[in-house]
Amino acid sequence: MDPQLMKIAMGGLAVLGVIGLVFGIGLALAAQKFHVEVDPKVEAVKEVLAGAQ
Amino acid sequence: MKRIIVIFGVILSLLIFSTPLYASANRFIVKSSFYQKDKIRIVFAAPVDRKLAEDRSNYYVYERTDPDIPLPIKDISLSKDGRVLTITFKEELNQHSPHIVVIKKIVSAGRNLGIASIMVRKSYAGFLMSILIGAMLVHNFVFTKYLGLCVFFGTTRRKATAIGMGITFTIVMVCSAMISWFLYNYVLKPLNLQFFQVVMFIGIVSLIVQAVDIILRKINPYLFKAFGIYLMLVLANCVILAVPLLIVVNGYNGIEAFVFSLGAGLGYFLALFLMSSVREKLELANVPPSYQGLSIAFITAGLFGLAFMGFSGMSIF
Incomplete structure (x- = not known):
């Protein structure tokens, strides 16, 4: 394969990877900062109850 | 809800009114606008060199969306005081899309003011x-x-x-x-x-x-x-x-x-x-x-x- 093309493709992979990583870390930080306590009992009760909706 | 709308409106109006800051390309060019159906008019701050200004090869005009298609120029004329330049084109211009006029060289009072790239469009x-x-x-x-x-x-x-x-x-x-x-x-x-x-x-x-x-x-x-x-x-x-x-x-x-x-x-x-x-x-x-x-x-x-x-x-x- 043309080494020039390979270079562009590799660069693209690296760039997308870095952007994805940055976004991921940002989201993780946001999730930590804006953490909401969810009562596990609510989920448990919902599991038991009937209803498809 | 009301407050959000007000803040939004203020930001938007600031953006719109601050646009002349973005639009100024070259300080020597005072105004550029469409004129009639097939003309572009450029006003300079001071009289420019007549021979160079009326040279057709000194200009390159295109629509911003297609930079590689130059628009054919029919005629170029400079007003008597040497400040207002009118470029006439062979065809009518699509005035809804912004046009770019590249002047390769501006000379005024013997001084070379370099290249200018001007965006011409209707009011922003x-x-x-x-x-x-x-x-x-x-x-x-x-x-x-x-x-x-x-x-x-x-x-x-x-x-x-x-x-x-x-x-x-x-x-x-x-x-x-x-x-x-x-x-x-x-x-x-x-x-x-x-x-x-x-x-x-x-x-x-x-x-x-x-x-x-x-x-x-x-x-x-x-x-x-x-x-x-x-x-x-x-x-x-x-x-x-x-x-x-x-x-x-x-x-x-x-x-x-x-x-x-x-x-x-x-x-x-x-x-x-x-x-x-x-x-x-x-x-x-x-x-x-x-x-x-x-x-x-x-x-x-x-x-x-x-x-x-x-x-x-x-x-x-």
Whole structure:
């Protein structure tokens, strides 16, 4: 394969990877900062109850 | 709600009124404008060298969207005081799209002032307004481009859901379009990675949706209860991907991209609102059994599409 093309493709992979990583870390930080306590009992009760909706 | 609208209006008006700062290309050029149907007029700050100014090879004029197609020049004339230059073209100009005039050399009073690249367009506020109205009504994404129809039919059964969806959609649309525009122009373009645009734009949309989901859940649980369910629907909407792609195709700058995405969002909001109003009335109407439900909704949407065709080709500014 043309080494020039390979270079562009590799660069693209690296760039997308870095952007994805940055976004991921940002989201993780946001999730930590804006953490909401969810009562596990609510989920448990919902599991038991009937209803498809 | 009122406060949000006021803040939004202030930001928008600041953006519009600060545009002359962006538009000034060369200080020596005082004014540039379209004149009649096939002329461009440029006013200089001081008299320029007549021989060079009337040389046809000194100019290169093109539409901003096609930089490699030069527009043929018929005649160039400089006024008696040497300050007003009129370029006449062989064909009529499409004055809705911005034109770039490149003057390769300006000489005034024996001094070389170098190259100048001037953007000529109709009044910028009017141009922005035409983008807004264009995205909202003339090229409405639902009724003339037929995009985002699944969500459109899914959420228009009741007015309340339609409004919730419309507001959520507009917010997510503006955020994601701005981030997409920024990353496309400052990351993908310099690295020659334009072919990654679709992957990138989808990633950005999901990022925004996820972020709004997380933040809204904490900051305003009531709002989250009202709008949270629509966030996942926004993710599955194709308008939200079409807008960044169209911004790239049209070569908009930051402000224009903002206005375009806002117009697209408001247009979608408008479409949802109109449709839901009609469908609420249809619940009470006496619809024949074979047309009930989604089929009458399709017919209604078709009629709306016909009505919106009335806007096609309209230019206000």
